[in-house]
Amino acid sequence: MTVLDTPAWRPRTDAAPLMPDPEPFRLLGTPEAARLDPALLGELYGQLVRGRRYNRQATALTRQGRLAVYPSSTGQEACEVAAALALGAQDWLFPSYRDTLAVVARGVDPVEALTLLRGDWHTGYDPRATRVAPLSTPLSTQLPHAVGLAHAARVSGDDVVALAMVGDGGTSEGDFHEALNFAAVWHAPVVFLVQNNGFAISVPLAKQTAAPSLAHKAVGYGMPGRLVDGNDVAAVHQVLTEAVARARAGGGPTLVEAITYRVEAHTNADDATRYRTDDEVAAWQAHDPIALLERELAGRGLLDDALRQRAADEAEALAADLRTRMQEEPRLDPAELFAHVYAEPTQQLREQEAMLRAELEAEQQS
Amino acid sequence: MSAATPGVAARPAPAPAPPKPTTMAQALNQALRDAMAADRSVHVMGEDVGTLGGVFRITDGLAAEFGEDRCTDTPLAEAGILGTAVGMAMYGLRPVVEMQFDAFAYPAFEQLVSHVARMRNRTRGALPLPLTIRIPFGGGIGGVEHHSDSSEAYYLHTPGLHVVTPATVEDAYGLLRAAIASDDPVVFMEPKRLYWSKADWSAQEPAQVPPIGRAVVRRTGRSATLVTYGPSVPVCLEAAEAAKEEGWDLGVVDLRSLVPFDEETVAAAVRATGRAVVVHESSGFGGAGAEIAARITERCFHHLSAPVLRVAGFDIPYPPPMLERHHLPGVDRILDAVGRLQWEEA
Incomplete structure (x- = not known):
């Protein structure tokens, strides 16, 4: 028995339960998928189709000069949609600049969500009314905000969870580290969703980190890390829903790494052919979030024409509304x-x- | 969502105590205590502010009185401290952040410039941040490197921030209460070499708290006007006293608030004398004095008998403590500048 064995100096946390699984969690195409609620799958499907269409329409608006820039989340719709749907009405979403779609899926007006990227103001929606923080252009700086808000809610005795979104590149920033550390120390009801889409503009993950996975970073802070297939919308939704429930129940923060792929270039101003191959993009398109869900729905006999049509109609209505209203000159x-x-x-x-x-x-x- | 109560008066103020000798540090501590008692949304946070009461004891006793949820020892990470305070303010709390020393605040610079200063503007007023950032600043305490910076120029150049600094025990209390009550973010710069300065004082009613943005004439004069703030105010008052032997009657304006800048008070004081010297401790080049001198010239040109001069710290990294007395503007350097105000042509 030395002083090193006294409670003040012993590690307080058993690391093993915090470790992420070695393989990303998947649901679609697995036997467990049979237990998924058809209504939930239908809703997720509708949101994915709508989200894909929103990305396509917003990208078209950049070509028409109606948007200054659009960082598309095409290919990442599963993460965007699941993040929004995992939250309750009283909870807060803290998006990064690529997460306009999550903001829209949360219920923010699709035109107001684009104010920053159109350039008529910085934030077009009321963060307090919508419980969506402004889209954060500086990387990871929104993460401590999420921690502080969640902490404030907890010390005020309110039932509020914050979900903060960040990319793989953002995990290299100091604010990522500080936010996770504060969250764990304060036991704040916050969920961190890292969308690992493979690239920070042009720089691949291998040049960003030497960690076993980004989810492993959680262990060093004393919170659980979860690794999930970011294109499996059911899996992302389930992992995030569990993490939100855990935070709500007083279990503290969770770090979720969702492995996905940025199918489009960084923005419309970027040329992705300079740093990656068409074959790589094609391989990921074969693992497309909408296709994965369609396969699951079809396998269970749920993908009928009515569902397809309803999703397509809703997506077209959203795109048409966006086109019409974005043609109007903004009030300046x-x-x-x-x-x-x-x-x-x-x-x-x-x-x-x-x-x-x-x-x-x-x-x-x- | 819990609605925070902005402002101060939430419970009846106790009967004012009779004045007694009080240090600036004690007055700041009293301001925090009174603000926390008056408004439950006021939260103090920073490094060592809890159990220890802060390295300068400004938060002494607050954790014991209000609990650790309201006076919180944070992890040692300034960006994290300010970043989480932003989130707390977004939720409706009124955080008061302590940066332990001037030069330790730099890691929080991105949060300050990119978020604290802009959130109200970014959201068209929907998300104001009622945040106070206390920063002990300036030299003269024999501190080793990184403990004596005058960093105010970085902050006053950032639209969206208020920047204030007290020079008296009374203002330390009043300005800190006003900063905490403000719905705008306030960088509250505490001249650490005045922490132990004393005055006979008792806490004011909140109604008597001076509004942020008003300079005060500490001394009226007829020969020339010294315009200054924070740690240099007592130096200028001493210089004005010494100047009497030279036959000069110097006025002294204490700005108290660099942003908003009280042009009216400064211009009126300078017009009354026709000569001005701006005095501050931070480096002169690109410093607050450059802005102040330019504004005096723009506003008072036809009243001026001499160019506006500046007495500032040298344009060097802050010196080691055994050499700092050569860097800090003292009475002699101020009087030398007054002597160069073209008296021969008067």
Whole structure:
């Protein structure tokens, strides 16, 4: 018996239960899938088809000059949809910049969700009303926000879980580390979803980390890590639902790594042929989230024409609404540039606003 | 969602105690205690703020009085501290973050610039962040490297932040109460060499708390005006006293708030004398003094008898403690600058 054996200096946590399984968790195409609720599968299917169509329409809007940029989540729809559907109404979603689709699946207006990428303002929806944080362009900086919000809810005695989304590249950032550490120390009701889509713009995962998996990183913080097939929407939904339930029950945070693939380039401004092969993309398209679910539905005799048609109709309605409303010129008010800097504008801001107004009036008269 | 109660007065204030000798550190501690008592949404967080009461004892006794959920020892990670505080403020709490030292706050810079300063603007006012970030700053305490930076210029250059700094025991209390009550993020810079300065003082009613953004004339003068803030205020008052022997009657303006900047008070004080010297401890190049001097020139040009001069720290990394006295603006350097205000042409 030495001082090293006293409680203050002994490791407090048994690492084994925190370890992720060696293989990603899958449901679709496995015997366990038979237990999945057909209504849930139908809903997930509708959301995936809708999500794919939303990505395609938004990408088209960049070509028409209606969006400044769009980081597509094509191929990653299973993660986007499952993240939104795993949460209750009172919970909060903290998206990264590639997660517009999760924001829409959560119920935010599809045009308001694109305000940042259209460029008429930064955030178009009310985060408090929707319980969706602004899309975060800086990497991983939204993760400590999620931890702080979840912690605040817990100390306030409220039943609120935060789910924060980040990519594989984002796990290299310091804020990822600090957020996970704070979450574990505070036992905060938060779920971290890492979408490992293989690339941070052009840089592959092998240049990003030497960890056994990104899910393994959880162990060092003292929280469980889960590894899941990110294109298996039923699996992602189940893992996230369990993690949310665990957080809600006071079990603390979970790190989920979903292995998926960014089928499109980083954004419409990127050329992915410079850093990956068509064969690789094709291999992943053979493991497409919609195709995987369709196979499952078909195998159980659930994929009838009615389901297909309803999903396609809903997707087209969403796309048509997006097209129509995005053709409208956004409302722009230059004076608003000064309206939200502080609760009350400073004297200097009032003077600058007056200067801008005068310039605009002169412009109109000339 | 639990709605936070903004503002201060939630319970009746106790009868004011008679004034007694009080340090700035004690007044700051009292401000935190009173704010926490008045508003349950006020949470104090940072490194060593709980059991220890902070390395400068500013949070002394708060964890014992309000519990560790409201005065929280965090992991040692400034970006994480400020980042989680952002989330807490998003939920409706009113976090008061302590950065242990000026130079230890830099890891939190991205959270401050990219989120704290912008969240209200980003969300069209839907998500204001009522956050106070306390930063002990400045030199003169014999600190080794990274313990004496004057970092205010980084913050005042960032739209969306308020930047305030007290120079007196009374203002330490009042400005901190005002910062915590503010619905905007406030970088609250505490001149650490004034922590042990004393005054006869008792806590004010919240109603008497000075609003953020008002400078105060500490001394009226007829010869020239010293414009300063924070740790340099007592130095300037000492210089003004010493200047009497030279036949100069110097005024001293204590800005108290760098953002918002009180141009009216400064301009009126400078117009009254026609000469101005801006004094601060941080490096001069690109510092607060450059902005202040430019604004004085723009506002008061026809009243000026001499160019506005600056007395600032040298443009060097903060020196080791055994050399810092050469770096810090002192009475002699201030009086030398006053002497260069073109008196021969008057």
